Amino acid sequence: MTQTTTNSTAPFRYDIVGSFLRPQGLKEARAKFAQDKISRDELTQIEDKYITDLIHKEKEVGLKAVTDGEFRRSWWHLDFLWGLKGVAKYDYQKSYKFHGAKTRTDNAELAGKVEYNPNHPFFKAFEFTKSVAGPEAIAMQTIPSPTMLFRDNRSDNWPEFYDQRQDYLDDLATAYHRTIQYFYDLGCRYLQIDDTTWAFLISKLNETKDQPEEHAQYTQLAEDAVYVINKLLVGLPDDLTVTTHICRGNFKSTFLFSGGYQPVAKYLAKLNYDGFFLEYDSDRSGDFSPLATIWNNRENVRIVLGLVTSKSGQLEDRANVIQRINEAAQHVPLNNLCLSPQCGFASTEEGNVLTEEQQWNKLKFIKGIADEVWAK
Template sequence: MTTTTQTVYPYRYDVVGSLLRPAALKDARGKFSAGKIGADELAAVQHDETKRVVQEQLNLGLKAVTDGEFNRSWWHLDFLWGLTGVGHYDYKQSYKFHGSKTRTDNADLVGKIAFNPDHPFFKTFSYLQTLVPDDVLVKQTIPSPTMLFRDNRSDNWSQFYDSWDQYLDDLAKAYHETIEHFYALGCRYLQLDDTTWAFLISKLNETADDATAHAKYVKLAEDAVRVINQLLAGLPEDLTVTTHVCRGNFKSTYLFSGSYDDVADYLGQLHYDGLFLEYDSDRAGDFTPLKRIWHNDSHKRIILGLITSKFPELEDPAAIKDRIQQASQYVPLDNLGLSTQCGFASTEEGNQLTEDQQWAKLKLVKQIATDVWGH
């Protein structure tokens, strides 16, 4: 965790991570899946398209850029599959988004969890590093480890471990070593994307009158805090690690609703340098929980996801500035920033807007943030 006296990252205007997949990349992935082209041909298209979207981000003046997550099909599963001890299977069920059905891929345990020195994300990160000038930061996004002990992915943990705690220890270690390797490759800004907290907002609220069911979700929240803080402990001081609390993002639909109130105290315990929080609709509730999430940490920055990535219409800058001022009643303005509420393509299908509309959204984020903070 960053321990410098002045918060630098996340930036006042920041990109969450994923970007709309261009037609050329979607076509290449389809041909690769059908066995019509090889891995090298897919990688060549991926490199070309990554280079293009990096340049688009640089043209906008972003200080941190991503590869748009062009190296993956899912925001979370591709990374999890790259860890030692994780397998790929057909879940035979879609994730329950409002009005849309996803593909049925999933991950499960096939052995003990461990760092994989040949994880394919390392190679794509190194390529991304070659595309940016020295004064621009590469932002690497990966899913939170909580995504592996949710949604049936760890049901068979007892086949490989004597205790649940041993499993969580290995998971934290695998992540810690993975992040250390990203650091060795030059990474100084990494984000853990996490839908677990939004899932818990729904479940803790739903089970408030059922003590047994409620205790199950309290335990999940406590385990999440334990594993995340364990993997963050002892990371290099000049590495910034943030999280994005996601409420689901698939073809402009969502999974979860509810105020941050039920998870604010847990989020406040996490040793992140910054939290990206979705606030683009009434589904997120008001700003009151921010004070408990920020927790009077002068080094922690809260990034307000006030600009939606789900729809093309541009927000009114005056209304967004007013909401930033409202949030500053709970977190000092100096500890706030602005972003879209999520990425634009958490899966390769992408949200229902065009690339031009995507860039217009990010341009608006930068314009408003510059007006508010001056940089």
């Protein structure tokens, strides 16, 4: 199975979802900051040190795109949402329903009309990441999807601030568009939007298929998601690659959602992303047949197969991973496929249940397979 065509633009043949295990020293520093034992400036200096070390390791393992590991965040999504105007932090009073683990009870909610924040803290964080990445690697920025505001009571109160839901959706898309444009102005050329909403919808559309009224609520949510995402993408620069990672939940090596992609494939096919990172590390993800639906509608799109789990340190069987890439290539041309971990290694600061050494071994494993499958 020799493939001579290389991939010099994002997403790359071997790529990452974005988050990395937090070193113990960083965890301790964040705990001290929470206890008012060190200042924000002191914490930032410590974060800078660990992020610099991380990016050097990412380069050493051969990654073409690097991230800051989300080391400045507690949550993969909430820290970003809290930085938008019109979004506030509050105590959800209950944890998210992961299988086998309980999260903290932080959440976000609408506190006004959603607006772009020119002083969003992620901008300064990206500037640092880009400066450390240098010319040898692309600094990739990861942010949560705007659809993350649709769920978990985060915007049920939209009528308090908007006469029409359409106005809320438009404001949300505009805030994201302006945010992404400013990342671009700062030098970002590769941005990933992480999204658990589609996995949530897989579960709900399956559960309600014999309940027409409730099913219609979830199909409307899917249509709203397509509208907002495509609207925020309109007019972004042509040399900016925007991908999405469809996540099924990732907390202390546990998960939230199961089911194949078929119920949402027709919606994914409408999304004007440049690439899709899709989790395929277990039977929970179903087969590869829905890939054809995406490909048939978006023939230039790249699909990044998350065949290597980030939830365990044990390496997969190499031959089996290559076989599964071959199976996926029956639905999408091999030249449009890539390989990555199924998710990040630490979607929250707690991290998954594996060691840092195992984390790096996973990435070396992925690169080795990609070099073999897409031979140079």
